[in-house]
């Protein structure tokens with residue numbers, strides 16, 4: 001808003017009159033939503049009633065219709081309490097209302113524009129210097145279906161010259177109201193107040209890797225999710241079948257964001273954490289930092305490639321065999337030349353094994369023939385198949401060929417490799433030679449998140465038989481054509497409301513035939529490729545992890561959001577170019593977000609001072625709110641720390657409404673949770689990132705990553721730095737939306753105390 005021009009505040013009566021006008025329009029929209037809800041409910045009843053004597057085909061068609069109507073119903077119900085939030089008055093006198101979905105009259109006259117439609121873009125982007133044809137932008141502030149306030153941005157100043165009775169000028173109420181409320185533990189959508197710098201990213205036409213770098217609370221997660229919703233809307237046909245993958249750091253974080261996309265009407269999204277990326281393995285455990293660093297090192301790709309190659313073995317000596325009473329020798333040369341032939345195909349290990357076995361058998365049959373002839377037996381070419389069969393069924397031949405080239409599963413291969421120091425050493429490139437022993441562990445050790453990219457890499461090296469998958473893809477494509485055709489006919493007979501499209505119905509039919517949702521199919525197939533991948537908290541991914549992620553979207557269509565100053569994982573990155581340019585070279589675009597919508601300036605300034613004192617690569621941010629309180633620092637004796645925290649939490653719980661996170665080093669969590677639970681006046685105490693469900697939770701800074709709380713209490717900040725570096729303390733300090741308390745017995749880390757104080 002152009003502040004100098006927007007001083008006038010209208011009389012209450014004028015405002016009330018405008019609100020009443022907007023309410024009238026909003027009522028009309030809700031009436032239409034209610035009509036649509038009733039219509040979908042009627043359609044559902046009708047279909048349910050028509051189920052007798054149905055054939056299998058009719059049943060799956062009915063189920064498909066029902067599922068679609070149910071989805072549609074869920075969307076309509078979710079917007080039925082808040083469908084409209086903005087209005088645009090254009091130069092050509094057109095007026096558009098902007099809302100969560102598009103709405104039309106039965107005669108197809110547009111009542112409401114979906115926030116993602118091109119016509120809505122100006123709502124977020126127009127400024128007084130670049131008006132984009134907009135004269136007036138109005139925010140409607142609602143409580144449920146009731147319009148309770150208005151806020152106008154007059155972009156065409158000539159509107160004010162004539163008095164403009166119907167213009168209501170007020171401050172930045174909509175945004176401030178949106179960011180100041182107490183937190184619920186679940187992120188909500190921001191469609192009503194998306195800011196111009198965010199909108200540019202959400203609607204970016206970039207088809208390659210778009211990196212969104214920004215300090216804490218700048219809306220990176222919100223922007224990434226709204227971009228996913230925007231892409232699904234704009235490129236629906238392309239993305240609906242492949243899906244969009246959202247990769248987020250922890251299950252608690254997934255829970256925190258899980259409602260955003262459904263509230264925007266999008267369900268074709270697969271969400272997972274890095275420990276779930278490899279089908280068949282689910283892990284949330286992490287390796288120690290030094291091990292994680294080695295596993296994430298790009299040189300692991302060479303180590304694994306060599307380790308696989310070293311499993312293609314020429315025996316130390318020639319092997320004597322006795323087949324059906326005849327002696328023959330499997331020579332080292334035979335194995336070596338069969339291996340050469342197999343390797344020359346450049347196929348992965350398991351696929352090339354077939355070539356190896358065939359080549360070795362060819363050579364053995366020749367030797368067998370020669371041995372039989374040497375015994376004076378007559379051998380004719382027609383005998384060859386029988387000789388081959390003798391050899392194939394001989395257990396010793398089988399054993400020797402297996403020893404030379406054993407088929408592996410990725411899990412089996414990695415388990416053995418990590419339990420064999422000799423094999424690790426033999427495969428290690430120079431870059432890893434002196435650290436490779438850190439990887440050794442028992443064969444039955446639990447999987448860790450850092451193992452997952454290694455499994456993915458090994459799966460590539462071992463290879464899968466791609467023929468069945470290709471045949472299936474061809475089959476699916478043909479089937480889909482038939483389904484769409486059929487769905488068109490069905491729709492002509494059953495539904496003329498335009499609520500269901502043939503393509504959607506066809507999808508639903510095939511989903512039901514397959515019995516699995518897109519999310520289930522995508523997450524169970526390692527080779528599934530997504531149309532777009534969103535990576536949140538992306539600074540935590542190691543180079544090996546990026547290799548695995550890149551395989552998930554061969555088109556390299558990515559939205560990568562993160563903050564290189566908040567890196568805490570050992571293998572993570574402090575440079576986007578270093579992490580990503582190996583895969584995309586010049587198709588990498590970095591956008592910056594600069595406004596913090598979460599943390600008030602009085603807290604954020606202190607977090608930034610601490611980060612700078614520790615040389616973190618912080619990006620400049622300005623907070624939308626100044627805040628009411630400075631951070632509260634309290635020094636105590638080491639033995640008193642837990643008791644002081646309990647007292648601090650009790651005090652803050654009584655004083656400030658909303659959610660509280662107590663952030664501490666991992667080894668303190670149990671004691672702290674026990675001390676808080678012993679206090680009968682406090683509500684349930686959660687632990688770890690799953691604590692987003694509780695009003696008060698005790699967690700590490702890593703658990704808190706990406707989340708936010710009304711109040712944060714940090715326990716012994718120096719310990720957070722000891723555990724994972726200053727990035728973790730920066731994360732912890734920037735989680736709060738209102739109040740930050742710090743209780744410490746050791747010296748405060750540099751930069752944390754207010755200027756002029758010395759950390760006491």
Ligand SMILES: Nc1ncnc2c1ncn2[C@@H]1O[C@H](COP(=O)(O)OP(=O)(O)OP(=O)(O)O)[C@@H](O)[C@H]1O
Nearest residue numbers: 178190193194195216217218219220221222597706
């Ligand atoms: N335009 C906006 N209007 C209203 N609220 C917003 C807007 N942008 C961001 N927010 C709110 O600000 C808070 C921080 O957003 P978000 O979690 O996306 O930030 P982030 O950059 O991912 O933070 P971090 O790096 O610290 O995890 C959230 O509550 C979000 O809903």
